[in-house]
Amino acid sequence: MTQDKSSQFKAKIRCPQETGSDSAWAFIVLPRDASAKLPRRGRTTVEGTINGQSFKALLEPDGQKSHWLKIDEELMKDSGTRIGDIAQFKIMPVEHEPEPEVPDDFGRALKSCPEAWATWNSTTTLARVDWIHWITSARQTKTRAKRIHDACDMLLSGKKRVCCFDPSGVYSKALSAPDAADQ
Numbered sequence: 001m002t003q004d005k006s007s008q009f010k011a012k013i014r015c016p017q018e019t020g021s022d023s024a025w026a027f028i029v030l031p032r033d034a035s036a037k038l039p040r041r042g043r044t045t046v047e048g049t050i051n052g053q054s055f056k057a058l059l060e061p062d063g064q065k066s067h068w069l070k071i072d073e074e075l076m077k078d079s080g081t082r083i084g085d086i087a088q089f090k091i092m093p094v095e096h097e098p099e100p101e102v103p104d105d106f107g108r109a110l111k112s113c114p115e116a117w118a119t120w121n122s123t124t125t126l127a128r129v130d131w132i133h134w135i136t137s138a139r140q141t142k143t144r145a146k147r148i149h150d151a152c153d154m155l156l157s158g159k160k161r162v163c164c165f166d167p168s169g170v171y172s173k174a175l176s177a178p179d180a181a182d183q
Contacts, residue, residue: 006092007034013071015083016178024073026083029177030059030091035066039093042167043129048091053079056094060177063169068177084182097125100132109148116155123160134165137174 011028019025038044038059044067047056055075059067071081081087102110110117120128131151138144151162169175 005037005039006090007031007037008088008090009034010086010088013076013081013083013085013087014178014180015182017181018178026071026076026081027068027178027180028071028087028089029062029068030066032064032066034089034091037093038067040126040167041065041067041170043133045094045097046091047094048089050075050079050087050089051081052088055079061168061170061175062177063173063175064177065168065170097129099125100129102128102132103136105144106132106135106148106151109152110155113152113156116152119155119158119160127161130165130167131162133167134162 007030009031011030013026013028015026035041038046042061043058045056045058046069047054049055050071053075057069059069062068071079076082079087110120120131123131135144135147135151138147154162166172166174
């Protein structure tokens, strides 16, 4: 018997206090029971609908044993939603996690060290998602640069998974959903 991994729920479309970019976006925090059906507490890709409008997106961990979903301006328009609306969601994990996009600075560092590059290419997609998440979750440029250097060293030594990084944020509290402007 196969376990149903899809979830249906309603959630309020929230406005982040800080967008961090020029483009407008919104977000929701998934109910814990919907998040619990997902294959992992870290970053994970889902397919779903908002008010019947299809989407595919990478969910981020909220550090509270759930996930949050970033909704860009185009998806809000296509789904007929606005900030403050209660929308109907249906989500399910993708069958195969897509290959993550390697940030340019990390890609250059990897390619400059053939042995690290070889280990990178022999890891799993989920391991690569976690490596990239560890690097991109650095809040300061100096920390990011150190993590890139350390990642290359660890990969060079044959390490295929990033150590000392909680991809869910539950134990380190390093990850969280955005603060809502309407809180």
